[in-house]
Amino acid sequence: MVKENLQEVEKKIEEACRRAGRDRSEVTLIAVSKTKPVSMLQEAYSAGIREFGENKVQEMMDKYDVLPDDIHWHMIGHLQRNKVKYLMGKAALIHSVDSLRLAEEISAQSVRHQVVTDILIEVNIAGEETKFGTDREEAISLVEEASRLPGIHICGLMTIAPFVENPEDNRTYFRQIRELSVDIAAKKIDNVDMRILSMGMTGDYEVAIEEGATMVRVGTGIFGARDYGAGA
Numbered sequence: 001m002v003k004e005n006l007q008e009v010e011k012k013i014e015e016a017c018r019r020a021g022r023d024r025s026e027v028t029l030i031a032v033s034k035t036k037p038v039s040m041l042q043e044a045y046s047a048g049i050r051e052f053g054e055n056k057v058q059e060m061m062d063k064y065d066v067l068p069d070d071i072h073w074h075m076i077g078h079l080q081r082n083k084v085k086y087l088m089g090k091a092a093l094i095h096s097v098d099s100l101r102l103a104e105e106i107s108a109q110s111v112r113h114q115v116v117t118d119i120l121i122e123v124n125i126a127g128e129e130t131k132f133g134t135d136r137e138e139a140i141s142l143v144e145e146a147s148r149l150p151g152i153h154i155c156g157l158m159t160i161a162p163f164v165e166n167p168e169d170n171r172t173y174f175r176q177i178r179e180l181s182v183d184i185a186a187k188k189i190d191n192v193d194m195r196i197l198s199m200g201m202t203g204d205y206e207v208a209i210e211e212g213a214t215m216v217r218v219g220t221g222i223f224g225a226r227d228y229g230a231g232a
């Protein structure tokens with residue numbers, strides 16, 4: 001089932017790229033495997049997937065230990081500072097940096113472990129109370145401040161758009177975050193590039209691609225619905 005789902009997602013990505021006049025190679029598909037068993041990740045791996053997204057540090061570490069080491073692991077969930085150390089050298093990209101304190105901890109741990117960690121700044125573009133992430137103005141100052149820290153490299157922005165029935169409803173948010181990334185890129189801040197725009201999930205990744213996403217994070221569309229029920 002994972003293989004068939006992936007084919008379907010791949011087809012939709014290609015179509016969205018075509019509509020937007022973009023090359024397929026500009027968009028990276030991240031398979032969001034949170035809550036899913038290793039066997040399903042292996043299916044995706046066999047189908048060629050090398051980018052996996054997880055939102056819990058412990059779960060990512062458990063999967064990291066048993067799966068092939070050519071996988072790139074993406075931390076996409078809210079991150080507590082005391083867990084940062086476990087990700088060093090293991091997370092290819094941390095998408096969810098939403099405060100200077102978190103950036104400082106990633107910097108300090110990266111220096112200690114002698115690695116450079118790639119990060120994205122998470123922007124709560126719709127200003128939803130329930131979501132993490134900075135607002136537009138904060139994002140700019142956070143990029144400026146975090147850019148001076150050693151051991152980290154800011155590669156772009158990430159957003160989680162509102163949950164909507166009609167993906168068209170998120171188009172303006174995707175456009176706004178793309179504009180924000182262009183504005184930040186124009187500042188030519190040292191140690192900052194805005195080449196990554198991580199936006200779009202199962203419900204809205206095609207619209208996100210049309211609006212410039214370079215990474216889409218697809219879970220349900222690949223692995224099926226998640227079961228958070230007790231005892232599941």
Ligand SMILES: *Cc1c(COP(=O)(O)O)cnc(C)c1O
Pocket residue numbers: 032034055076077160201202203217218219220221
């Ligand atoms: C769970 C999750 C996704 C994937 O969501 P789906 O709707 O299942 O595709 C993407 N991004 C983040 C940050 C997530 O937590």
